[in-house]
Amino acid sequence: MRTSPALRAAALAATVTVLLPLAGCADGGDNQTTDRSTSPPRAANAATGTPSGLASQKLRWSRCPAPSQAQGGGTPPSPLPGGANWECTSMKVPLDYAKPDGDTIELALVRARAIDAKKRIGSLIFNFGGPGGSGVATLPAFGSEYDKLRTRYDLVSFDPRGVGNSDGVECETDKQLDARYQEDGTPDDAAEEQAFVQDTQRFAAACEKRSGEQLPFVGTTDAARDMNLMRQVLGDDRLYYFGISYGTELGGVYAHLFPENVGRAVLDAVVDPTENAEESSLGQAKGFQLALDNFAKDCADRGDACKLPGSDAEEIEQGIAGLLDRLEKKPVQGIGARKLTETQATTGIAAALYSKETWPLLEQGVDEADGGNGSLLLALADSLNGRSDEGRYDNSAAAYTAISCADSRERFTLEQTRAKLPEFREASPVFGDYLGWGLMGCTGWPVEGTWKTPDVSAPGSAPILVIGNTGDPATPYEGARAMAEELGEGVGVEMTYKGQGHGAYNSGDACVQRAVGGYLLDGRVPEAGTVCG
Numbered sequence: 077m078r079t080s081p082a083l084r085a086a087a088l089a090a091t092v093t094v095l096l097p098l099a100g101c102a103d104g105g106d107n108q109t110t111d112r113s114t115s116p117p118r119a120a121n122a123a124t125g126t127p128s129g130l131a132s133q134k135l136r137w138s139r140c141p142a143p144s145q146a147q148g149g150g151t152p153p154s155p156l157p158g159g160a161n162w163e164c165t166s167m168k169v170p171l172d173y174a175k176p177d178g179d180t181i182e183l184a185l186v187r188a189r190a191i192d193a194k195k196r197i198g199s200l201i202f203n204f205g206g207p208g209g210s211g212v213a214t215l216p217a218f219g220s221e222y223d224k225l226r227t228r229y230d231l232v233s234f235d236p237r238g239v240g241n242s243d244g245v246e247c248e249t250d251k252q253l254d255a256r257y258q259e260d261g262t263p264d265d266a267a268e269e270q271a272f273v274q275d276t277q278r279f280a281a282a283c284e285k286r287s288g289e290q291l292p293f294v295g296t297t298d299a300a301r302d303m304n305l306m307r308q309v310l311g312d313d314r315l316y317y318f319g320i321s322y323g324t325e326l327g328g329v330y331a332h333l334f335p336e337n338v339g340r341a342v343l344d345a346v347v348d349p350t351e352n353a354e355e356s357s358l359g360q361a362k363g364f365q366l367a368l369d370n371f372a373k374d375c376a377d378r379g380d381a382c383k384l385p386g387s388d389a390e391e392i393e394q395g396i397a398g399l400l401d402r403l404e405k406k407p408v409q410g411i412g413a414r415k416l417t418e419t420q421a422t423t424g425i426a427a428a429l430y431s432k433e434t435w436p437l438l439e440q441g442v443d444e445a446d447g448g449n450g451s452l453l454l455a456l457a458d459s460l461n462g463r464s465d466e467g468r469y470d471n472s473a474a475a476y477t478a479i480s481c482a483d484s485r486e487r488f489t490l491e492q493t494r495a496k497l498p499e500f501r502e503a504s505p506v507f508g509d510y511l512g513w514g515l516m517g518c519t520g521w522p523v524e525g526t527w528k529t530p531d532v533s534a535p536g537s538a539p540i541l542v543i544g545n546t547g548d549p550a551t552p553y554e555g556a557r558a559m560a561e562e563l564g565e566g567v568g569v570e571m572t573y574k575g576q577g578h579g580a581y582n583s584g585d586a587c588v589q590r591a592v593g594g595y596l597l598d599g600r601v602p603e604a605g606t607v608c609g
Contacts, residue, residue, distance in 0.1 A: 130168055130180070131308040140164040140186060143213040147184075147240040148462065148470040153216030156188055157223055162216045163187050167309055169237070169302045171293055181290075183302060184241035186212040187232045188219060198312040198339070200229035200596065201303060203236070205321025205345070207296070208475035210240035221582055222318075224589070228597050229316060236326075237302060238294030239475040245294065247283040247474040250467055254414065257461055261419035262509040264404075272513065273490060277520050283474060284522040291523045294475070295482035296530065300330040304337060314339025314538075316596070320579055321345045321551055327540070328532030328559060331567070335537035340596050344543045345579035348555030349532045349562050353486045354496065354515060358503055359552045361511045365504035367429040367549035368393060370576060375439060383443040396425070397505055399446050408450040411458075416450025422510045424456035429549045432576040481518040485525030488515040532559065537567045539601045543588065546609075547576035560604075571602055574609035585609055 140162045142152045153162040166182040190196040202222075204214045211233030215222075222231055235242035248256065256275060263269040283291065303326075307315045316339045319327035324343035331338050351359060372389035375382040386392035400418050407415035416424075428438035434456075441452035462470040488496075493515050500512035518525065534540070540563055544556025553572075560568030573580035573588050580588045587608030594600040 130170070130176075130305060133168060133309055135165045135167060135185070135309060137163040137165045137187065140212075140216070143210065144241055145464075145468050146244040146471040147210040147213040147235065148472075149464050149466075149468060150213070153186075153219070156219050156226075158191070160188055160191075162219070163189075164212065166241075167234075167306060169305055171290075173298060173301050181237060181243040183237065183306075184210075184212045184235040185232060185306075186215055186234070187230050188215075188226060190230050191227050195228050196230070197228045197597075198230070198314070198316050199232045199307075199310040200225060200316045200318055201306065201310075202231065202233040202318045203320070203323030203326050204233070205319075205323050206239070206472060206476055207236065207322045207326075207479035208239055208472040209322075210235050210470070210472070212240060218582070224593055225318075225596055230310075232306075232310065234302075234306065236294075236299045236475075236479075238290065238478050240471060243290055244471040245283065245290065245474045245478040246286040246471065247279060247477075250469050252282070253461075253463075253469050253473075254467070257420060257423075257457070257463075258414065258417060259419070260404075260417070261422075262404075262513055269490060269494075273516070273519075276516055279477075280520045280522065283478065287474075287478070288522060291478055291482065293482075294478050295526055296326055296329050296479065297333070297526065299326055299479075300333055303330055304334050307337065312339070313337075315341065317341040318596075319343050320581075322347060324542075324551070324555075324559060325349060325530060325532075328534070328563065329530050331534035331537050331540060331563060332530075332532050335534040335567075338534070338537040338540065340538065340599065341540045342543070342581075342592055342596065343540060343556075343559060344581050344592075345548055345551045346542055346544055346556040346559045347551055348558045349530050350558045351555075352528050353484050353518075354488075357511045357514060358500060359554070360550060361500050361503040361507050363549040363552040364426055364429060364507045364511075366552075367547060367576070368396075368425070368504075368506055370547060371429065371435050371438060372396075374435065383439055393506070395446075396442055399442060400506065403445070403450075408445060408448045410450040410454035414454060416445060416454045419510070420457045421445060421450065421453050422507065423460055424453035426507065426510075426549075427456040427460040430578045477517055477521075481521040481525060482523055483526055483530070484518060485528060487519050487521070487525075489519070490516070532562045534563050534567050537563070539569050540567055541571060541592065541595050541602065542568050543571045543573060543580045543592075545573045545575050545577070545580045545583075547574075548578055550578045569601055569604050572605075572607045572609075574607065580608070583609075 140153050143150050155161050164186050168180040170176050171179040171181050202215055212235050215233035238245045259275050260268050263272045315337050317327050325347040327343050372392040376389045384392050385395050403421050404418040407417045410416040428434040445453050462472040497512045500508035542556050542560045544553045546553045560570040575583050585608055591602045
């Protein structure tokens with residue numbers, strides 16, 4: 077069966093923020109370096125200069141081709157309302173900012189020109205999250221939703237280094253990834269634990285073999301420096317920015333490094349910058365459990381119209397947990413030769429919780445899987461894993477792990493992970509094991525990480541709008557307040573959306589869109605504590 081376009085769109089917007097236990101390490105430019113190695117990380121605050129000549133490079137824009145497989149594949153982007161076409165180009169950046177005049181790589185960019193050239197403010201740069209999502213593929217998919225912002229901005233996005241067509245990280249083949257995602261991501265005994273560890277090691281080794289030379293240079297600090305160079309190349313004195321999910325962390329790091337260059341910035345679906353890897357995963361376990369609770373309550377409230385057995389939310393969730401237990405023992409038919417396993421079913425459930433619009437697919441998928449047909453839940457899992465209907469994978473999972481492990485220096489042993497599982501199970505009976513075992517995603521990675529938590533303090537920055545969604549499963553609501561506080565007094569402006577799903581602006585809520593539009597287009601900063609929904 078074909079993946080739902082609505083689900084694929086939701087997955088693009090969410091872009092693999094969830095720490096999939098099997099995500100692990102899953103067309104660059106012409107000037108590849110010949111002196112890259114898996115060396116220890118450079119300090120995040122290493123002295124860097126403006127690359128000679130790169131800030132004045134001229135970009136050659138042309139009509140966008142179809143996305144590459146690394147970007148997710150598909151057809152060329154459709155014209156915007158009014159007939160405007162999306163344009164693409166590439167921009168050179170230093171491989172190593174500690175050597176600004178050394179080797180370069182190329183970043184892929186996309187843009188749609190502002191509607192009113194006379195009132196144009198500049199370029200509004202988007203990062204949709206992940207890390208690992210292709211901005212070049214995602215922005216055109218959502219272009220109509222941001223068309224009001226195009227009245228005064230060129231809408232711009234990019235594939236961050238290591239992602240898509242920006243020297244994309246490569247790890248395992250499509251066939252190997254199919255086998256990997258069929259593995260048990262929640263081992264129950266010593267033999268399964270050994271298989272899980274070996275699979276993680278094989279994946280890291282594949283990443284090192286195919287992309288080892290670039291792995292030290294794909295972290296968030298380098299991506300933030302790329303955005304500063306991008307700002308200059310695009311001709312803007314200040315950065316105008318819209319970051320979603322992981323894009324909020326990238327925006328916070330940028331503000332810390334270049335507070336004087338921040339113009340207007342929106343952070344939506346906010347990553348908590350004070351949480352380490354364990355705390356973030358535990359927060360996601362609670363967040364996805366809350367989203368499942370809300371889904372189950374909604375289903376129960378519809379009475380006989382709900383396809384799932386149970387008279388209340390608790391019984392519906394018990395039924396879902398029972399299905400996962402049965403799939404652990406005996407997978408059911410999925411798509412083609414692939415089976416729906418417990419791990420893939422959990423991935424599919426998580427995928428559908430990213431947006432309330434996909435709750436009907438979750439209900440249908442669970443109902444069908446309970447009857448022995450796992451095709452819909454497996455298709456939902458494919459959408460989050462970056463697998464196309466043709467069996468090809470984008471590079472989002474590989475890029476996710478490479479960037480995450482270049483950033484975080486935490487590495488968990490089997491014993492440490494095993495000891496933390498009870499707390500994860502208490503946080504979520506459905507997602508606890510799934511996210512707890514995901515702590516080992518960077519274990520054995522060939523490059524050391526940079527930080528335990530990122531520094532996002534930005535004294536002297538212009539105000540930054542920070543929006544939290546009370547029903548967000550992937551970036552729990554509390555992260556918005558933490559980000560606003562860490563940005564600093566007078567910088568972080570917190571706003572609340574009382575809704576469901578991942579993010580606020582794309583919910584379509586008129587109050588949120590009015591506030592964001594008034595800020596980005598007219599410079600009206602909302603009052604701190606504004607509540608919508």
